[in-house]
Amino acid sequence: MKFTEIIVDGYRSLIDISLPLRSLAVMIGPNGSGKTALLEVFLLLKNAAQERLAKALEGHGGLDAILSKVPAVSDRLKIGLTINVESERSQEPMAYRFELLPRGVSYAIPSERLEWRWDPEVDKAYRYIDAHYDNVNYAALDIPGFVHPTWEYNTLELALAQVPRMYEEPETLRSTLSKIQFYSSLDVSQRSVARLPQSLIPALRPGPNGENLYSALYNLRALHLGVYTRIEDTLRVGFPGFARLEFPLVGAGQVTLAWYQDEVTGPLYPNQLSEGTLRFLWLTTILLAPDPPPIVLLDEPEVSLHPELVKLLAGLLQDASTRSQTFVATHSPDLVRWLQPQEVLVLDKIEGRTHLTWADTMNLQEWLEEYTLRDLWLMGTLGGRP
Helix, strand or coil: CEEEEEEEECECCECCEEEECCCEEEEECCCCCCHHHHHHHHHHHHHHHCCCHHHHHHHCCCHHHHECCCCCCCCCEEEEEEEECCCCCCCCCEEEEEEEEEECCEEEEEEEEEEECCCCCCCCCEEEEEEECCEEEEECCCCCCEECCCCCCCCCCCCHHHCCCCCHHHHHHHHHHHCCEEECCCCCCCCCHHHCCEECCCCCCCCCCCCCHHHHHHHHHHHCHHHHHHHHHHHHHHCCCEEEEECCEEECCEECCEEEECCCCCCECHHHCCHHHHHHHHHHHHHHCCCCCCEEEEECCCCCCCHHHHHHHHHHHHHHCCCCEEEEECCCHHHHHCCCHHHEEEEEEECCEEEEEEHHHCCCHHHHCCCCHHHHHHHCCCCCCC
């Protein structure tokens, strides 16, 4: 299941947006241009799929707090997805749409629809969900028509989040959205999770706050030696003199990290490593870990990284995008330098509205014979004012 288009209308500065999606999208643009807003839309989809829409909106201060304030814009939020479904039945994409409308201090869901034209012999798409306010209809299995929820249905949550699990395609969509993972700047202060011993658990990927980093590395070495070897090889390129990692058990089921460096007596422990070193180790483990989430969101992953590490990060992002759709917000010209035009999404804000342009649609071929994408961004040719 791969997302090929996202439609957003009414979320902050994202107004009447219809964006074709690719495997890797590194978003550039000035502060306030809409990069974080687009990441937030994906996070809203994740929470909504987990039946946490009301809580997510509450965390933003309510629906009204995130609605566009530009004059003459619709008074509601509209979000849609087009999804390619891996199926022998049909190559047609699935379409999902819903709207949120303010209602006093709360909100309503005036419409929600999930449909898929899986039978090429039929003109009309098969409608799995067709909901209007509290009139909720699910497709009936093996019989014509719809069925209504007979359980305690929550009208403030999406019908998709409450779909009966026996509906294969809707459940796959719900499950995929619920697995979206977001990573922002890692806290590496002296008492942060990333610097302290961690419980040894069967994790293969570190968490958003650095939790389970040492468990993930420990388990990757034991269970996925090829992946672990790639992590250590990447560290050797990024940190000349790096020798190896070890994971001492420190009692009570706790594990820590020991970093061995040539010409250094004894290991370096997490409280002795630099901020950039810890962040790069965390990012490398996230991006190379097996069985990744279907969508990975990264907000300014370049923070505190040396330009040589940023170069390696670009390669890691490209590698990760072969396994997950990867969306990145960045302010780093050094990161953009090592990317391809088809991987860069340029955001500009004009009269309060976000405009999005894929860099490979901007006729940059002649420019790129003499300049890098980094140069074109700093020169202003690429747009997305740095």
